[in-house]
Amino acid sequence: MFDLQLTRTTRDLLAEIKEWSIKEVRPHARAAEDLAHPPAVNEVVAKCPVRHCPLDFRYIGPAVRGREDDVEYVKSLNGGGSLLGVLAMEEMNVGDGWGWQALPGNNLGERAVRLLGDDYQVHRWADGILRGDYKITSICMTEEHCGLDLSQIRTTAVQEGDEWVLNGAKRFISHGAYADYLVVFAQTRPGSGLAGVRAFIVEPTDEGFFVDKYSEDKLGVRYYPNSTLRFDNIRLPKNRVLANNNFGEFMAILNGTRPFCAAIGLGTAKGMLEYAVDWVNQHDKPFSPRRRQAFDEQVEIMTAALDRVRRMLMRSAWKHDQDEADPMLAHKAKAYALPILEDVSFRSMQLMGPAAWSTEHLMEKWYRDAKFNDIVEGTGNMHRIFVAREEFGN
Template sequence: MDFTLPDEHRMIQEEVRRFCEEEIEPIAQEIENEHRFPQEIFDQLGQLDVMGVPISEEYGGLGGDTLMYAVVAEELGRVSGSVALSYVAHTSLASKPLELFGTEEQKERWLTPLASGEYMGAWALTEPGSGSDASDMDTTAVKEGDEWVINGTKQFITNASEAGSVLVKAVTDPGAGYDGISTFIVDPEADDGFEVTTIWDKMGLNASPTCEIKFDDVRVPEDRLLGEEGEGWKQTMKTLDGGRISIAAISTGLAQGAYEAAREYSKEREQFGQPISKFDAIRDKVVEMERKVERARLLTHKSAWQYDQGERVTKSSALAKLDASEACREVAEDAVQVLGGYGYTEDFAPQRFYRDAKLMEIGEGTSEIQHLVIGRELGL
């Protein structure tokens, strides 16, 4: 593959970078401190036509590819992990499955407003007791006449409190194992029995809402079943391949932002009569940060490119997610160290990158699960 971005991708990158620096970066710490979801930012991203980058223009998207989407996610992560996280959950988890598995009617009704940025979307898989074993779910959907009745609890669901639609995984055949899981489209506004019970305060990423949601006899018509009954787990595996690319892209962006802060500070800060970048300990640390960021970006772009070629990306996306998320945490930690006492204050971004980075090693499958996935792909 060619590691130089195509002209169209670079133009989108430059446009999004300008927007990030002008509109998001100035409020990035403020929205974290306030634990405020910045709806105005997502409204503007919709106006920029990037809320549905990898979605067909027919359904309100930009018609771009996964590589272009990864580039946008990285640029958002470079200034705000929270904005980037809500963005990718909306795009790869809440929107893309509708395009991949939905009927024409479902795409027109549910995908178009998501891709055009009319409202946010969410995807509900994880439960309080499931964790890494995501298939171990207690949420059920029982057929009654021409309706499905959903009951259960979902945990750690990004955007649920802001969403206009939620894709929900539920057990429809308790005795069928993986083949007994199905996906449903839930309307939080119109469907009685849907409730956001908790919005979590977190170590970082507090401008991106992470919610517990409950379903108490939520009734949805038959046309809210996404794909066929029993296809929910296969859909989930396909969705998570793209989700790992998303987290890898955010991680690369967070690492890039932390690295840039450390590099610039090291050239400006003087000790003992010279910039601290002239000292071997600092110079070597910054060089290592650059190496890790570039490696993470290359792995991410490779997996995105393979996805766009229709290749199987289970291994490459897990490799990208594993490497980029760990590089992100390491680079952010080193950035705090380079800035010293200033790095520990909220006046400088590295502390925010550092706190945000940790989730990248947990969400969309922990680092331990990525090792498991990669091991299986290697036949181990």
């Protein structure tokens, strides 16, 4: 039975993660955005209560620093996998988003290898993250003309003897310019759509790998780069093509992580609301009783909205932990949570008035960051179309 009650140890761990995000991550938020790379990153990461990005908890366990082998402690955490992961992700984003992005396993390359790789590939590349052999990985789906619809990609891989020859380009790739390895989706049988798409591991030292543009100049989440990459006749040994070519499994990578996108948005919106409430409480002396009452009503409505989103995400993650992952719940989380979170971000700005617009506070930055979650991993529009097709059958 789906139970919303969290154990004491779970709540304590989540509180520690939130404190880390506010006390250690937030002070570097502006510098991280200005430099497209946070300073003091290693010291901040070393203080995080968990050693690994929560995206992967469902495969590797909660990775609580210093408690990895404490079986009783791990058992006392709710879920321990995806459910704990989305809750941890929410708290990690309350202070600012760059912190979780700096943790090992922060991106989807490792996830792709874990889901699509054979034993050797998982041991070398996915488990390599746990051993410290690799840290930052990227997944490369999006091209200049298409993203979500992999059947349209133009990057090709042609088999020549024991090797694959990769040609093409990708855009908007998170961390692509300095990833330790990248999982690149390519067409192996042009004209055959999804049936010909396979995923390949590319290392930055492979001859023919080029970073054409370090980063997009972008609205928000400027603390890491989105790169444009080129693959020019890269010759890959056969152990670099991921074993599984099942499209459903490809999509499972994203179905599993979409609720996490919403959890990032949830943490950002909660951080904004709490920041605005603190600010108002420190500056409310001149407020009329009417303004104060209106303020309290707004906060109540927004808190309830955040709680609604949290329940939606917990349900989706819980199903995942029961091995009953429901792609429709993942689509719904992405489709319906983000508009609520955008609304909360927008209204939290209003609570502070013009102060929220000033770079003196981080509110304007978080407002710019918030939109990203609605675009990445398939836009909200597309997920609403998928949900409508499922509900109405057309």
